[in-house]
Amino acid sequence: xxxxxxxxxxxxxxxxxxxxxxxxxxxxxxxxxxxxxxxxxxxxxxxxxxxxxxxxxxxxxxxxxxxxxxxxxxxxxxxxxxxxxxxxxxxxxxxxxxxxxxxxxxxxxxxxxxxxxxxxxxxxxxxxxxxxxxxxxxxxxxxxxxxxxxxxxxxxxxxxxxxxxxxxxxxxxxxxxxxxxxxxxxxxxxxxxxxxxxxxxxxxxxxxxxxxxxxxxxxxxxxxxxxxxxxxxxxxxxxxxxxxxxxxxxxxxxxxxxxxxxxxxxxxxxxxxxxxxxxxxxxxxxxxxxxxxxxxxxxxxxxxxxxxxxxxxxxxxxxxxxxxxxxxxxxxxxxxxxxxxxxxxxxxxxxxxxxxxxxxxxxxxxxxxxxxxxxxxxxxxxxxxxxxxxxxxxxxxxxxxxxxxxxxxxxxxxxxxxxxxxxxxxxxxxxx
Numbered sequence: 001x002x003x004x005x006x007x008x009x010x011x012x013x014x015x016x017x018x019x020x021x022x023x024x025x026x027x028x029x030x031x032x033x034x035x036x037x038x039x040x041x042x043x044x045x046x047x048x049x050x051x052x053x054x055x056x057x058x059x060x061x062x063x064x065x066x067x068x069x070x071x072x073x074x075x076x077x078x079x080x081x082x083x084x085x086x087x088x089x090x091x092x093x094x095x096x097x098x099x100x101x102x103x104x105x106x107x108x109x110x111x112x113x114x115x116x117x118x119x120x121x122x123x124x125x126x127x128x129x130x131x132x133x134x135x136x137x138x139x140x141x142x143x144x145x146x147x148x149x150x151x152x153x154x155x156x157x158x159x160x161x162x163x164x165x166x167x168x169x170x171x172x173x174x175x176x177x178x179x180x181x182x183x184x185x186x187x188x189x190x191x192x193x194x195x196x197x198x199x200x201x202x203x204x205x206x207x208x209x210x211x212x213x214x215x216x217x218x219x220x221x222x223x224x225x226x227x228x229x230x231x232x233x234x235x236x237x238x239x240x241x242x243x244x245x246x247x248x249x250x251x252x253x254x255x256x257x258x259x260x261x262x263x264x265x266x267x268x269x270x271x272x273x274x275x276x277x278x279x280x281x282x283x284x285x286x287x288x289x290x291x292x293x294x295x296x297x298x299x300x301x302x303x304x305x306x307x308x309x310x311x312x313x314x315x316x317x318x319x320x321x322x323x324x325x326x327x328x329x330x331x332x333x334x335x336x337x338x339x340x341x342x343x344x345x346x347x348x349x350x351x352x353x354x355x356x357x358x359x360x361x362x363x364x365x366x367x368x369x370x371x372x373x374x375x376x377x378x379x380x381x382x383x384x385x386x387x388x389x390x391x392x393x394x395x396x397x398x399x400x401x402x403x404x405x406x407x408x409x410x411x412x413x414x415x416x417x418x419x420x421x422x423x424x425x426x427x428x429x430x431x432x
Contacts, residue, residue, distance in 0.1 A: 022379060023248070026248070026372040026376065027251065029369040029372060030056060030060070030251070033060065033362070033365055033369060034046070038343065038347060040265070040268035040269045040272045040347065043265045043268070044059070044261070044265055044269045045063070047265050048103075048106060048261060051257045052099075052102065053099060053255075053256070054099045054102050054103045055094075055099060055249055055250065055251045055252070056250075057247050057248070058098075058099065058103035058249075059103040061090045061092060061103075061245065062090075062092075062104045062108065063107045064088065064339060065104075065162070066107045066108050066110075066111055067086075067273060067339060067342060067343050068087055068088050069140055069141070069162040070111065070277040070280060071085075071160075071280055071338075071342050072159035072215055072280050073160065073215045074159060074280035074292060075291055075294060075338060075351065076291045076294070076338070077293070077296070077334055077338040079296055079334060080304065080305060085215060085291075085335065086335050086336075086339040087196070088332065088335055089190065089194070089243055089244045090220075090245050090247065091218075091230070091247065092219075092220070092221040092222070093222055093223075093224060093246060093247060093248050093249070093381075094223070094249045095249075098249055100221035101166055104164070104166070104219060104221065108141070109270075110269075111140050111141065111162075111273065114140065114274070115141055119137065122135065122137040122138070138157060140157075140160065140162050140277075141162040141163075142161060142164065147185040147186050148185075148201075150163065150189065150216075151189065151199060152201075154199070155209045158212075158284075159215060160215045162217045162219070163216060163219075163220070164219050165219075165220040167220065167222070168230075169222055169226045169229070171186055172222070172226065172230055175187050176233040178233070187234065187238060190216065190240055191243070193214040193215065193216035194216075194243045194331075196214055196215060197214060198211060198212050218244075227382075236321075239328070242324045242327065246370065246373045246377050247373055248377065271347075272346040273346070275346050276346045276349075279351060292351060294341055294354075295354045297354045300355045303357050303361065311330050311333070312330070314326055315327055321382070322378070325374055326371070329371060332367055333364065333367055336363040337359060337363040339363075340363045344362075391414065392422060395408055395423055396426055399423075399426060
């Protein structure tokens, strides 16, 4: 794939990366991303890696998922004529014992604690009420639910629903079962929800309902041996795979520590995350489905436009499975730009400020990190069929090596007249 060259720095990076593996490039991207995160996130990632041996990349993805949930439909971005929200899908790939679950639990604990408190409040408030008087339960996450339960929970919690599963395989297995209506429904739910489309559920015997604007998020882990299943049974063809941000195991710490993550570091992270959640809740309770639309300054608008054009150029040149993935990157750059804006402004709750070009640059860096992870997934887990040469390529090779039309007919199995016509066309092409 040919990289867009816009500056001497781009040339420098291209030359440097030419001698690195995809994993080495991803690790460099990861360290740069962490260095640009607010101190409360940067400190948590580094301490968790040093003291708890939690891979940095796993915790980064889990933190992005947590903030994606906390923001919900309360915030949007309008750029290049499109309105987008910050809901994203993350899949953490690794082996047993790779600390996938500790990363997910650490990042989401403040929101899980919030869910626990809301559940107690729900039980307490409804204890003495009749069925028709009962108040709806407020919750952010679902961990073990049917698709109907997930959609109904989203109907009752209109600003977001977080699908937070320790093992993605069980949902994937349902999707892989062609006889499973639930599996098909899960795939449709994620496809529709990615672009915040409406979800309409009609039933003859039970309550019908409609979600005017959806906002599902996803975080789950999957073991290496099950990754090919993700790419099978309609998930690849439907485009679901292209909407997932994959995280491979990149960083390792073999040194045990007797120390724990400092209380101050975790409290600062928790405060930042809950600041966003409480601000979102205020919008939710006050405006009932209105959102705060974030404006971009002129430089941010231009950078987003230029990067989108670069993605189109790269997509046109791509010849493997990354071609379709790049097309969804054009949506995800909007989502990530909004998410990073919320993260950077969460400490002071300055969400109404204009989005800067620096924010877009960080979002681009993160998206390129996930694109590199996708390439690693293809390299390590997906056996791609070797691309066969075209007839024209065979003929050019035959002419170059003084072979005959008869030789090409024998190789391709095509008739003589077709080969003769294509052969003459190639001879008429100017030399290169």
